Amino acid sequence: MNNDERQFEDFARGIKFDDNPNAEHRDELEQDLLRVLTKQPRHKQHPLKIWRIIMKSNMTKLATAAVIIVAVVLTVTILDRTVTPAWAIEDTIKALDQFSGIYLSGVFGVPIEKISRGEDLVLKDGENMSVEFWMQANEERTRSENFRIEAGDGTVWSVCNSMTYKYDPKNNTVRVQSGRSIESSIWPCGDYLSKVQEFMQDWQVMYGKDAVTGRDCAFITLSNPSQGQSWWLEIDLETNLPVRAKGWHNTRREGTPSMNFQRIIFFEKLPDDIFEFEIPEGATVIEE
Amino acid sequence: MVMIGGTCKLERVIHVDSDSKAADDGQLIAQARNDPAAFVQLYRRHYDAVFRYCVHRLFERQTAQDVTSAVFLSVVENFSRFRGGEQQFRNWLYKITTNAVNSHLRQAARRNVLLKRAYEQVNNQNSTDVSAEKLALLREAVLTLRPRYQTIITLRFFENLKLTEIAEVLGCGAGTVRSQLARALAKLRKVLATEFTEKSEVIENEQ
16 A cells, blocks of 8 residues: 555545435335336326227337247257256146246347347347347237336336337337237247257257356257257256357357346246336327 | 445455345356246346446446446347356456446446536534545546546455456456556546545554
């Protein structure tokens, strides 16, 4: 410690800071955090007069890509049955049949040439965006029914009870549309698995432990040359469900993944209030 | 009130929630990814340290509470991207808190308000409380520094982080931190010239 440091320390020694934490604030913040973590019920909105607009968007494509990645994982587990008997596909399918809700969170860095520009979400080349999805399957489990996506730039799209809400944080506007203008058009149920087996080529399986939880996992790499895509997937060997996944827009898994899901969680059923949309204070509502 | 002081090193007081002692942070961090209850436990374990760091940077309890709230909401939002163990988590928290505090301070209006209050406290100082006077002087002096220098001073002298730990928080090398610490102290020396001189004289006389 040099002279300046010693002098400053001498000066600061004995200074009284009123820095005792406020228990009330700590408890209030804890409740706020719990609400965020568990997505407590939001305020109900007044019904709005709307009309239907069908649109295709990047968000829709991203959502479909997210579900495809999950579906591919499950297909891999089928193919791997003969290689690793401990990997019980029956258990996987059985487990999967108990779930009709999925939560995914991750980062998208979508090359601009791969996904056309949409009017609502534009990712510039090399730009990353954190994205969270909540999806609830329809009764037939053939597609998503309720849907919510929150992007890192504050964009929120939500489909609830056949109403679509799109919040644009830049303009502080909410567009309200009738019907489901966002959905995942597939669902990773057992029936779907056989249809996507053809996606996979050049797959390899390695075993190890999850870097965060230390749980036993299978790490799978595979590619789909016809689409120019490749994936890295992590499956929890205890639950037989995918927990992480990455995707590239090349067949060699080179460079930064264009999709990097670090959390994939299955739910028996997601609470309905997750999909309810609360119009932010001061936002302009545009009925379409 | 908490006295920050000590014979050799400024003392950092950290309250650890008793319920949180059972599991170590590494295990908690893993559990917290999927379990809100585990996340809350992690939050309880680190709330006090984050709040105190905010107070030591901002010198205002209410503002410190606001920034602490923003920090933990940001932690929730970004937790899925965090990788690492206990030490990394602590440094990550300091990094987020530093960014939040600096962001707050960079808004000139707020900074000016803080400075104005600091000057008022110094000029209206009728108290014989030496500590309060010193605190006001410290606040006045530190808030004139660039946010990065403020960060280094606070982390070094009030949070007792090592240079290598500060380097990790700031995302630079320990050598850079050392040189910036020297520059920050040189600036403080100018502002606190009288205090430093008096101290030096006392030390010399004692010797």
